[in-house]
C-alpha cells in the first residue's frame with residue numbers, strides 16, 4: 139500500500155471522522171493525478187483492518203491487511219475498466235481483443251452477489267469503483283439499483299475526476315467528498331523528495347498534478363541509466379556490482395531504488411501469481427529469475443530497499459550505497 143501523500147492529511151482526518159456514521163456510498167472527487175485512488179485504497183484497507191493505528195491507518199500486519207496487500211481480501215472489490223487492469227498486470231486478454239475502457243454492466247452485476255453476502259470477517263465490505271465516470275449507462279443503472287437497496291456495513295467508494303459525467307441519480311445517493319489539489323509548494327516539495335530535478339516545472343507541466351508529474355519525470359528522466367540498470371539486474375549472475383554502481387553513481391539513488399522496487403515487486407508477483415506489473419516486456423526473464431530466488435530472501439531484500447529509500451536522499455557515498463544494494467540483489471540468486 140502506498141502511504142498517504144503529505145497533502146492528504148486533512149482529507150484523511152475528515153474520512154476518519156466519517157467512520158462512526160459511514161454513508162452507503164461516498165464520492166471522492168478531485169483533479170486527476172493527485173492520489174484519489176490511493177486515498178480510497180488506504181481508506182478501504184483501514185476500514186477492513188483488524189487493528190488500525192490511532193490515526194486510522196491500517197496496521198499492515200493483521201490477516202486482513204495481508205489479504206488486502208495480496209489483492210485477495212474477501213470483503214473487498216476494486217472495479218475498474220479492463221484496460222486499467224491490463225495496464226497494471228501487463229497481461230493480454232485471450233483472443234487479442236482490445237481491453238475495454240469502460241466499466242461494464244457485467245462487472246457491476248457481479249457485485250450483487252457480493253453485496254448480498256454478509257462480510258467474511260464480520261466487519262465492513264468495501265467496493266471501490268474507479269474511475270466512476272467510466273461506467274457505461276447500463277452499468278450505472280445497475281449500480282443505481284444496488285444503491286437504492288442499501289445493505290448494512292457495505293460501503294461504495296466512487297472515485298472520479300469527472301463527477302459531471304455521472305448520473306444525477308447516482309450523485310444524489312452519494313455523500314460527496316472533495317479531495318483537494320495540493321498547493322504549489324507542497325506539490326513541488328514532494329516531487330523534489332522523489333528525486334524529480336525541476337519539480338516546479340514538472341508540476342506546472344501537468345496542471346499541478348504531482349503524481350502525473352512524477353510519472354512523466356520518471357519515464358523521461360534517466361531513461362538511459364534505467365536501461366543500464368535493467369540490463370544488469372536481468373542477469374544477476376553476470377552482474378559486476380562495483381562497475382554498475384560506478385556507471386550509475388550520477389543518477390539519483392532514489393530512481394535506482396524505485397526501479398529495483400518495481401523489479402522486485404514483479405519478481406514476487408511472478409512467484410506468487412505468475413504475472414508481472416511493471417515490466418511486462420521482460421516477463422519471461424522475470425519469471426525465470428523468480429524461480430531461482432526464495433520468497434523469504436526476496437521479502438528481506440524488499441525491506442532493505444524500503445529502508446534504503448528513506449536514506450536515499452543524502453547517502454554519504456552514493457557509489458558505496460548502490461554497490462551494497464546490488465550485492466544484496468545478486469545474493470538473492472546465489473543459492
Ligand SMILES: [Zn+2]
Pocket residue numbers: 186187188189190196197198199200201202203
Ligand atoms: Zn491491519
